[in-house]
Amino acid sequence: MLRLEQVSKNFGGLPALSNVTFPVAQGQLTALIGPNGAGKSTLINCITGVLDPSQGSITFQNREIAGQPTHIISRLGIARTFQNLKIFPRLTVLDNVLTGLTSEGGDSMLMAMLRLPALRHRERRLRLRAMEALDRFQLADKATWPAGILAYGDKKRVELARATVGNPQLLLLDEPVAGLNAEETAAVGEQLRRLRSSGHTMLLVEHDMDLVMELADRVVVLDSGKCIALGSPDEIRRNPLVLEAYLGRTEAIA
Amino acid sequence: MTSKQKIFYFIYLHRTGLTVTGLSLALLLYPVFENNPYTLGLTNLIAINAIVVLGLNLFIGYAGQISLGHAAFFGLGAYGSAIATVTFNIPAWPAMFLVAGMVALVALIVGIPILRLSGHYLAMATLGMNFVFHSILLQWDEMTGGPSGFAGIPYLSFGSFAFDDEIRLHYLIWGFALLALLLCLNLVRSSVGRGLAALAGDEVAAAALGVDTRKTKVKIFVLSAILASVAGSLFAHTYSFISPDSFDIFVATDFVIMVVIGGMGSIWGSLFGAGLITMLPEWMDIFETYKDFVHGGLLVLVLLFLPQGLVSGIIDNIKIKVTLRRRKNAET
Structure with a gap:
């Protein structure tokens, strides 16, 4: 491969x-x-x-x-994790994982600004997948936390969830x-x-x-x-x- | 879930939409309670600044870049609309969009080379851009009117309905501001917005997540320039007189201060920052006289103690406190 x-x-x-x-x-x-x-x-x-x-x-x-x-x-x-953690401390845990789906979310700024129904549907699907990934890494109950306050081990798992969420x-x-x-x-x-x-x-x-x-x-x-x-x-x-x-x-x- | 929980959940789920609706209603009714033209003029100015700051916050707070040159795009919009309507007799509405398109093009041409820079170098380059623009305004006086300014800009109008008093202008300008707010809120709640947040957090990580960092920076730069240009056009049509001083580097830094006070990466904070910095000189004379000291001092204080910006810094801290308390409660 x-x-x-x-x-x-x-x-x-x-x-x-x-x-x-x-x-x-x-x-x-x-x-x-x-x-x-x-x-x-x-x-x-x-x-x-x-x-x-x-x-x-x-x-x-x-x-x-x-x-x-x-x-x-x-x-x-090709997804990766980093030796020295690179999570986004101000974003919630869920949003951190969602950044792992950036390329699937489409990159049309106009679409995003208009937030048409098609985009809302896609957002909902991405959110579901991100929640599943959080479930796999036992982080679901911390989904709304700002990632910066997590313990080190949890941060590592957030990074793993982010790297794997896009399959x-x-x-x-x-x-x-x-x-x-x-x-x-x-x-x-x-x-x-x-x-x-x-x-x-x-x-x-x-x-x-x-x-x-x-x-x-x-x-x-x-x-x-x-x-x-x-x-x-x-x-x-x-x-x-x-x-x-x-x-x-x-x-x-x- | 109990019905109380359901209500809270509904509010939480639709918090953005509800807040926007609430704000719109408040603004709709505002002129009913406040009919002092001077005060309305001030809140209109807040809205104009807010449009610039919203765009600039996307660039600074989300994409993690810096621009000390957005007064130039603001000025391009204002002078563009003035010259198009007065000198070339183009109707005001098409002129506004035409000018915004041209500003977008300028931002694209300027942005592609200078966005290869970052940090201090980018700050200097954008500052230089604003200097150049300001000099052109001063020197090219047969087109811009030079230091004495440009007068006689018509009001915007629909047929015979002209936006010529503060109340009408209130609806016009805040209409634009709310539209800009809505578009920006939508943008940051999408995967494009999350890509931007990633970019502000760590460029390498963002690229590894599939964000085209260079293209994204240019796109946001252009978007923020368009917003600044529209705000500039509104500014010109509101005051019907503009002069180069409204678009110099101090104005450009004031826009950055509004972003920082409101909070980098906070769309709502942009409104607050624009409001606070616009109002400060009105509340106390001392702020007017020593404006530059006060603005500079505020900037230093905020950056020292709440580097994320005043409003978003406070909100972040509250969020963290609440989360920690919840965790504690859950453990006991």
Whole structure:
């Protein structure tokens, strides 16, 4: 579904990604792991068009998306969450989730200003879908709250609800459980499991190895901007290069 | 639900429509109780300012941009209508729409390059735009009348019914203001409006949600320019005399102050901001004499303590308090 070929990104001559190649298969959860500074977030930003890759190609459903503007990529059906939460604190929880349906709401300003019956119907449908999404994430009772006052874990779930409400083709999750306690992590893990079993394709960036090893179909390991390993969780667990990247030289722990 | 709850729910569900209806009724009856032409003149001025501020609030409060140049669009509307009706003898109503269309075009041409800027740079660019416009008004005196202004602008009229006294003008101008209010309220309650709110919150997040950030900014800029132009036309036809001073950078900053006082991202706040800043000099002489100090001081105070703006800041705080109390009650 998504293919990265030889993707490189330099920041002023400093290579953040070099020749990264891997696929994300339809209906699978692919995990992207690696030590801090390995280039994981840079890679997500390249896929979503926040950054333009210096070289290489990124194809989504056989369509080249490298260098396309972010909103175009989003409208193709790629949704994401952010490592450092980007919810809208002044909007209500419901409105936050509704922003996830922006591209389905139509962008005619004139239509919106006249608020014709057709638009009202559409608004009502979108609202229902947003409420369903809130239900899935146990947030329905907080729908009218300003999102800014929610607890951190709830904010993360708002972001997940917003990213999934539009039924995206591909879901990019940038550290969805970072900063959560064990209980909240388990809850988000449960959500991801449910998303996977309902056929969502996901690319998950995560430091929580237990979660990654449990959920992932495939694991991609980045280190210093290079893709050093690719395989099933079991293969990755036994891969000496991965151990080295995470724990230092193998002799040291042998 | 008990019938009491049902009533409350109905009110909550239709709160926007009900408030607009209430306001319309109040405005409909207002001239019955208030027939002092001076006071009516003031409330008419509030309505004219409110139309500009509504548009500007969409641009500042929703799209998250800044413009210190909207007095230029206001002035383009006013001078456009004046020149079209007096110099070219075009009937006033078509002239108004023609001018609004031309202002939209100007805003589009100006907006596409300068909206690539943001923050301080955008503020400077729009300020520069207002300066240029003001200089043109002063210098091109065979067209604009120069510093001495432009006189003899006709009243708007339907046949022989001319909007020539304060009561008639009240209905005309507030009619336009309410229409602008309604259109803006509808806009922000749609997915376009939520896209705008996302844009004000975080540009990267908005783009990731499918909002075409660049195009949206330009569109809102053009929309706010159209509203300012219509307000300018009304201004010209109300006072039948206009001079460059009504469209200088201080007026442009006053519009921004109205937005900030009312509250960024609050449509209702726009009305309040326009009202308060228009009325202040009337209530106390000291505000008139030291107007710039007072306006500047207010701006600093509001931005320091309620960066979202006075009205919406207070409303936000109340909302948060109520929600927290409810949560507490639910827990105990």
